[in-house]
Amino acid sequence: MNDNSPKTALTVGEVAKRSGVAVSTVHFYEARSLIKGWRTEGNQRRYHRSVLRRIAIIRVALLAGVPLATVRDALIDLPHDRVPTKADWARFAKAWRDMLEQRIFNLTQLRDQITSCIGCGCLSLEECPLRNPDDELGRAGPGPRRLGAKP
Numbered sequence: 001m002n003d004n005s006p007k008t009a010l011t012v013g014e015v016a017k018r019s020g021v022a023v024s025t026v027h028f029y030e031a032r033s034l035i036k037g038w039r040t041e042g043n044q045r046r047y048h049r050s051v052l053r054r055i056a057i058i059r060v061a062l063l064a065g066v067p068l069a070t071v072r073d074a075l076i077d078l079p080h081d082r083v084p085t086k087a088d089w090a091r092f093a094k095a096w097r098d099m100l101e102q103r104i105f106n107l108t109q110l111r112d113q114i115t116s117c118i119g120c121g122c123l124s125l126e127e128c129p130l131r132n133p134d135d136e137l138g139r140a141g142p143g144p145r146r147l148g149a150k151p
């Protein structure tokens with residue numbers, strides 16, 4: 001018996017129940033090419049059991065703030081009829097961890113900058129670190145930087 005046989009294939013309801021997502025979410029992931037199923041002769045959707053692990057990976061990635069398009073790009077080369085391995089997961093996790101580290105760094109900087117702005121409210125293009133991160137205007141040289149700039 002192969003994994004696409006009627007005995008082992010999952011219905012959309014079974015996929016939803018076993019992966020802890022709504023049926024509409026299963027359809028949404030399929031519409032976004034994150035998972036893939038097929039239709040029976042009776043026109044019912046069926047899924048390989050590997051879809052459960054794929055959905056687990058998608059859920060963890062989204063929880064970590066990885067954009068859906070990035071998740072799709074990572075999963076695109078993974079066969080839909082093979083359960084993702086520990087090595088597959090390790091590869092995704094490493095790439096997404098690096099992305100998370102950068103986001104944490106950026107958010108920490110933003111938090112510190114917002115703290116320094118509390119009570120000010122100027123939102124000055126020249127002075128406010130929120131409007132002028134890393135003093136981009138200062139690095140561009142002395143003198144007015146916004147003259148002639150497109151709004």
Ligand code: FES
Binds near residue numbers: 117121123
């Ligand atoms: S609001 Fe004034 S420095 Fe940011």
